[in-house]
Every structure is written in C-alpha cells, then in structure tokens.
Amino acid sequence: MGVSLGKPALVPPLSPPVAADRGELVLRGVAKGFGGKPVLADLDLQIPAGQFVAVVGRSGGGKTTLLRLIAGLETPDAGTIALDGTPRHGLQRDVRLMFQDARLLPWQRLLGNVGIARGPDWRQRAENLLAEVGLAGRENDWPYTLSGGQRQRVALARALVTEPGILLLDEPFGALDALTRIEMHRLLIRVWSQHRFTALLITHDVAEAVALADRVLVLRDGAVAQDMLIEAPRAERSLRAAELERRILAAV
Amino acid sequence: MKRGLMSWLLPLLLIASWESAVRLGWLSARILPAPSDVAIAFWGAVRDGTLQHHVAISTGRALAGLAIGGTIGFLLGLVNGALPLAEDLLDSTLQMLRNIPHLAIIPMVILWFGIGEEAKIFLVAVGVLFPVYLHTFHGIRSVDRGLVEMGRVYGLGPLALYGRVILPGALPSILIGLRYALGIMWLTLIVAETISASSGIGYMTMNAREFLQTDMVLLGILIYALLGKLADLAARWLERRALAWDPHLGTGLEAA
Numbered sequence: 463m464g465v466s467l468g469k470p471a472l473v474p475p476l477s478p479p480v481a482a483d484r485g486e487l488v489l490r491g492v493a494k495g496f497g498g499k500p501v502l503a504d505l506d507l508q509i510p511a512g513q514f515v516a517v518v519g520r521s522g523g524g525k526t527t528l529l530r531l532i533a534g535l536e537t538p539d540a541g542t543i544a545l546d547g548t549p550r551h552g553l554q555r556d557v558r559l560m561f562q563d564a565r566l567l568p569w570q571r572l573l574g575n576v577g578i579a580r581g582p583d584w585r586q587r588a589e590n591l592l593a594e595v596g597l598a599g600r601e602n603d604w605p606y607t608l609s610g611g612q613r614q615r616v617a618l619a620r621a622l623v624t625e626p627g628i629l630l631l632d633e634p635f636g637a638l639d640a641l642t643r644i645e646m647h648r649l650l651i652r653v654w655s656q657h658r659f660t661a662l663l664i665t666h667d668v669a670e671a672v673a674l675a676d677r678v679l680v681l682r683d684g685a686v687a688q689d690m691l692i693e694a695p696r697a698e699r700s701l702r703a704a705e706l707e708r709r710i711l712a713a714v
Numbered sequence: 715m716k717r718g719l720m721s722w723l724l725p726l727l728l729i730a731s732w733e734s735a736v737r738l739g740w741l742s743a744r745i746l747p748a749p750s751d752v753a754i755a756f757w758g759a760v761r762d763g764t765l766q767h768h769v770a771i772s773t774g775r776a777l778a779g780l781a782i783g784g785t786i787g788f789l790l791g792l793v794n795g796a797l798p799l800a801e802d803l804l805d806s807t808l809q810m811l812r813n814i815p816h817l818a819i820i821p822m823v824i825l826w827f828g829i830g831e832e833a834k835i836f837l838v839a840v841g842v843l844f845p846v847y848l849h850t851f852h853g854i855r856s857v858d859r860g861l862v863e864m865g866r867v868y869g870l871g872p873l874a875l876y877g878r879v880i881l882p883g884a885l886p887s888i889l890i891g892l893r894y895a896l897g898i899m900w901l902t903l904i905v906a907e908t909i910s911a912s913s914g915i916g917y918m919t920m921n922a923r924e925f926l927q928t929d930m931v932l933l934g935i936l937i938y939a940l941l942g943k944l945a946d947l948a949a950r951w952l953e954r955r956a957l958a959w960d961p962h963l964g965t966g967l968e969a970a
C-alpha cells in the first residue's frame with residue numbers, strides 16, 4: 463500500500479491550509495450483493511479527513527455500489543461504515559453526492575436549486591456558493607438556460623451549500639467536453655482546498671484520477687486491487703502522469 | 715399583419731352570405747336566423763339582464779362541480795400515487811367506474827336528487843373527477859426517479875419532497891387533466907341543463923325553443939362555445955404561468 467511517487471517538493475503541495483477536522487471515513491468488512499451475486503466482498507477502507515480519493519475500475523467493478531453504500535442509498539449486507547468514528551446507517555446530512563447528470567429541478571431557479579435543503583439564511587449561502595462556482599448574477603435563471611458544464615457547477619454549489627464533511631462524485635464530468643472538463647477540474651480542486659471536505663471521485667478516466675487525487679484506488683471484482691498515494695504537487699503531475707497512468711492501467 | 719387579416723376573410727364572407735341569404739328569403743329565419751338577429755337578441759338579453767343572470771348561474775354550477783370533482787380526483791390521484799397500498803385497493807375500482815359514461819347515469823341522478831341543483835353539480839363532479847384523477851396519478855408516477863433520489867440524498871423529508879420535487883414534476887400532467895376536465899365540465903352542463911333546469915343557459919335555450927325563438931337558441935349555443943373557449947384560454951394561461959420553467963411552454967410557444 464501507499465506507493466510514494468513524490469520527489470522532494472519545491473513548491474508546497476496544494477494541501478490543507480487548515481487541517482480538515484471532519485470527514486474521516488472508515489469501512490470495515492463491508493459486503494454487498496445483488497440477487498445473490500456479490501458486488502463488494504469484505505472491503506476494508508480507511509480515508510482520513512480531507513483526503514481526495516479517486517476510485518477507478520472497470521464497469522461492474524463495484525465503484526458505484528461503493529459510492530451508494532457510503533451515501534446511504536444502499537444498506538451493506540455485512541460490515542460497518544463509520545463517519546468520524548461513529549457507525550452510521552441511512553442518509554446523512556454530512557454526506558453529499560454529485561451525480562453523473564446534474565439532476566437540477568427544472569422548476570426551481572438556480573437559487574432554489576442550490577438551496578434545495580433550505581434551512582436558516584439559505585438564500586445568502588446559496589448566493590455565495592453560486593458566486594464561488596462562477597455563476598454570480600444567475601440566481602434567478604431557469605436551469606434550461608444552462609450548458610452542461612454550468613449545470614454541473616450548480617450541482618457542485620448545491621452539494622457544498624450545507625458544508626458537508628464528505629463529497630461523493632459519481633463521474634460528474636463524464637458527459638462534458640474536454641475543455642469544460644479541465645475547467646471543472648480546476649474548480650473542483652479550488653473549492654476542495656477551500657472547504658476541506660473529503661472527496662471520493664469515481665471515474666473511468668485514469669488521467670482525471672491522476673490529475674485530481676491524493677490517492678487512487680483501483681477496484682476490481684469487488685476488492686481493492688491497488689491503493690496508490692500520489693504525493694507530487696498537482697501542478698507538477700503532468701510530467702509524471704504517463705508513468706502513473708501506466709501503473710494504474712496495469713492494475714485495472 | 716396582412717396574413718392575420720387574411721384568416722378573417724373566410725369567416726366574414728360566410729357571415730355576409732348567410733346574412734344576405736336570410737334577408738333575400740332563401741333561408742327561413744325559423745331554420746337559421748340572420749347573424750344580425752342573433753346580435754340583436756344578444757343585445758336585448760344583455761340589456762334586460764337575463765343573459766348575465768343565466769350565464770352566472772351556469773358558471774356557478776360548472777365551477778362548483780369542477781371544485782368538488784376536481785378536488786376528489788386530485789386527492790385520489792395523490793393518495794394512489796404515493797401509497798402502493800391505496801393503489802392496490804382503489805385503482806382497479808376507479809378504472810372500472812371510469813368506463814361508465816357519466817351521462818348514462820342521468821336517470822339514476824334524477825331519481826337520487828330530483829332535478830335540483832345537486833343533480834347538475836353531481837354530474838359535472840363525476841365527469842371531471844376521472845380525467846383529473848388519471849392525470850394526477852400518472853403525473854406522480856412518471857416523476858423522474860433520479861430527481862426523487864437526489865431530493866432524498868439532499869435531506870428532503872416526505873413533505874418537502876412532495877412540495878418541491880414530486881408535485882411540481884407532476885404538474886404538467888395535472889394541468890393537462892384539468893384541460894380535459896374543463897371540456898367535460900361544459901359538455902356535461904349543457905346536457906344536464908337541457909334535460910331539466912329552471913335557470914341557466916340550457917334553460918334559456920330550451921325555453922326559447924318552445925317559443926320558436928331561433929335567434930335565442932343560436933345565441934345560447936354561441937354562449938356555450940364562448941364559455942368553453944374562455945375556460946380553455948384560462949387553462950392555457952395557467953399552464954404558461956405555472957410551467958414557466960419549461961422552455962416549450964414558458965416562452966409562450968403554444969403546446970399542441
């Protein structure tokens with residue numbers, strides 16, 4: 463475990479200005495099957511607070527099931543999922559999920575979509591988050607006026623408006639064009655370094671995993687086949703990306 | 715502008731030739747009164763207030779029936795859409811009842827209620843209940859599951875989920891149901907008022923028939939057409955306002 467690829471960093475890595483104090487995730491012996499067919503078997507996983515983890519693997523390797531278990535949309539057949547030291551069941555306020563499609567409510571303006579959970583001074587918080595994802599002044603627009611990338615920006619703002627400890631991302635950039643995807647990567651890293659949540663990103667795109675994550679997990683046949691730390695600062699990764707990608711692809 | 719004028723050409727021509735056919739004696743006023751006679755009848759009925767009186771009564775009946783039947787249909791659709799148990803219990807029965815043409819129960823209705831107001835309101839209520847029920851039920855069932863899942867992940871309780879996700883998602887279908895209901899509402903009322911009434915447009919029309927006042931009969935028919943058109947316009951207006959988020963409706967493009 464933990465193959466270190468970092469050379470001595472001259473530029474300090476884009477790492478916590480403040481250490482994340484919540485969002486630690488511990489899975490112990492988690493198993494889940496559908497119709498008698500096991501999808502995840504006896505999975506142990508420990509993710510420290512504030513880490514950015516990418517999960518790669520083939521379709522059917524259990525990536526989405528893992529995400530839905532952590533989100534509380536599925537119940538494990540065995541094992542426990544603990545969040546900040548407390549075992550938990552069902553949906554949690556502290557965990558938010560970004561879907562492949564943005565899933566905005568077409569009948570709510572952007573402000574209402576971001577502030578969907580309402581709560582005290584939700585308007586102000588939603589407005590701040592919209593500004594943070596680069597959509598200031600669009601509060602009263604309808605979702606149908608947005609491009610695909612803008613829709614995912616709104617979805618990101620909606621996920622962060624309640625300051626979750628954990629953000630789960632289910633291939634949210636898969637349907638975007640290459641340039642928009644790079645913009646979204648920058649945005650995601652920026653908000654991650656500011657809000658200090660734990661990020662768990664599912665992706666088919668190994669290059670995306672290498673560009674964004676502190677740690678890449680390869681999931682194969684319901685088990686972790688490779689667990690790799692990437693310590694190189696994000697700005698320097700393009701130089702080493704080919705080597706990293708080769709090693710990850712070998713494990714997929 | 716020019717094309718707008720063109721579309722009026724044929725109706726105007728028809729009215730003009732109809733008017734002259736009656737004036738020249740080719741068409742008996744007993745069969746079809748001249749448009750000018752209908753206009754005069756209209757003016758007379760407005761001046762002595764009979765028209766307003768009957769229209770108000772008919773509209774009151776129509777709206778009362780719509781409110782009762784629509785509410786029941788909406789609540790049934792809501793309950794059956796939300797609770798599988800209620801669907802198992804009620805839906806097949808409602809589907810069976812739906813197949814009875816509601817006008818076929820007029821003899822029973824007269825036996826139950828006589829020929830009073832209740833009979834007409836009851837008939838309208840029964841008529842509008844089913845389209846509202848079916849479209850509410852169908853609308854709730856066809857709300858995007860992904861949006862409902864999103865709502866749950868983002869912490870919406872059952873009430874908020876209904877208020878912010880499920881009902882708005884079902885609204886386009888519910889409004890279509892309402893438009894069908896409005897059509898059925900006037901149709902039912904015409905039949906009910908024609909069979910038995912002592913007031914309302916149907917009564918006014920049937921009464922005029924007994925005195926061979928064909929201009930008043932024709933006026934009654936035109937008033938029904940006008941009220942139907944107004945109800946449809948109101949429904950479309952409501953649709954455009956309530957569905958402003960839908961690019962196909964909200965921008966003012968007419969839906970088919």
